[in-house]
Amino acid sequence: MLCRRTAIFSWAIRRVSPLKSYNLASSHCGLLHQIANYNPKPLKLNLKDPYIPDRESEKTPEWQKTAKYDRKLFGRYGSSSGIDPAKLWPSHAQLEEMIAEEREWNPPLQVMLKNVEAKTKEDNAKRLAREKLVAANMAKMPKMVADWRKEKREAKQKLKDEKARRERLLAEARERFGYAMDPRSPKFLEMVSEIEKEEKKKRKLMKRRLKEEQSHVPPAASSAESSS
16 A cells, blocks of 8 residues: 555655746746847937036035036046136145145255254253253262152151050059059050150149259359350
8 A cells, every 4th residue: 555655655756856947947938039139228318518506506515516526527628628727726825824834844944954953952951951950960879869769767766666655654553553454545645644644744833943053143154155
């Protein structure tokens, strides 16, 4: 049964294939025949006379109404363009602008030489000023180095003094309270504030005593001391 169905299907395909190929060939031949018999109408173009846009027409683009486009037409078609060449020359203002632009971008040789000379003088002046500044800084270098070393020594001595003062305050706090204290504790900070106030009072008292002693010195003694 299966072999019979396969045979019938094969026979149907063989019958359809020649018909399909014949139809394709006939349609291809018909298309070639149409292409061979095609006779298009010629385009209505005037290739002899130049195209001159109508300035009065609203359909004419604005860029075809400019002087630049007129120069292009006159350069392409000449007098047949119907454009007056006298109108193509730039106006006095445009001519002055062109001359100024030409002078700016292409100056005369003398102007270029003057500009080069001025630029050379400016560069030399800058170089001399820079060399003068370097020489002045080099002359200050020993003093700057000495000042830097002095600042380093003072900073080092200040740290040393602060450390000694801190140790002295900690020792005084240990002696006063009988135990070691944390330097960040409020009790220690309060003690330091009291000590600073006492030292400030002592300094004021010493200054007052010096003033009193200087005021009680006899003039003769002071003159003798100054002469000696």
